[in-house]
Amino acid sequence: MPAAAKSYERARTMRRALTPPEARLWTAIKNQRLGVRFRRQHPIGPYILDFYCPQAKAAVEVDGLMHSGAERAAHDARRTVWLAQQGVRVIRIEAVAVRDDLPSVIDFLQAELTGR
Numbered sequence: 001m002p003a004a005a006k007s008y009e010r011a012r013t014m015r016r017a018l019t020p021p022e023a024r025l026w027t028a029i030k031n032q033r034l035g036v037r038f039r040r041q042h043p044i045g046p047y048i049l050d051f052y053c054p055q056a057k058a059a060v061e062v063d064g065l066m067h068s069g070a071e072r073a074a075h076d077a078r079r080t081v082w083l084a085q086q087g088v089r090v091i092r093i094e095a096v097a098v099r100d101d102l103p104s105v106i107d108f109l110q111a112e113l114t115g116r
Helices: 003-015 020-029 070-085 095-100 102-114
Strands: 039-044 047-053 058-063 089-094
Touching (some): 020 047, 020 058, 020 095, 020 102, 047 070, 058 070, 070 089, 089 102, 095 102
Antiparallel strands (some): 039 047, 047 058
16 A cells, blocks of 8 residues: 555544544534634645644644653654645644633634634
């Protein structure tokens, strides 16, 4: 199976297994509730983005505890650089913020994506 096909299959599997913060955020942003369309678990190159807004060329990543280690932080930094080279801006949201203060997260995303 070609690499691209594997990425799409993996993304399809991941869509069925969102983390609780990802599922909560998806419920809040799907169906153009922020005025822009999102795709969840969207593959771009070798990476699968939590959420992707093609209109704004922006990735929204929900970072939980696993992103706090040095090795994972280095991986995330490489990934962000690669995505920037593709013209994709990465917006990182802490999972705890989605859990504890979703309205502020939505306001932040609205401002980041629409410039308001």
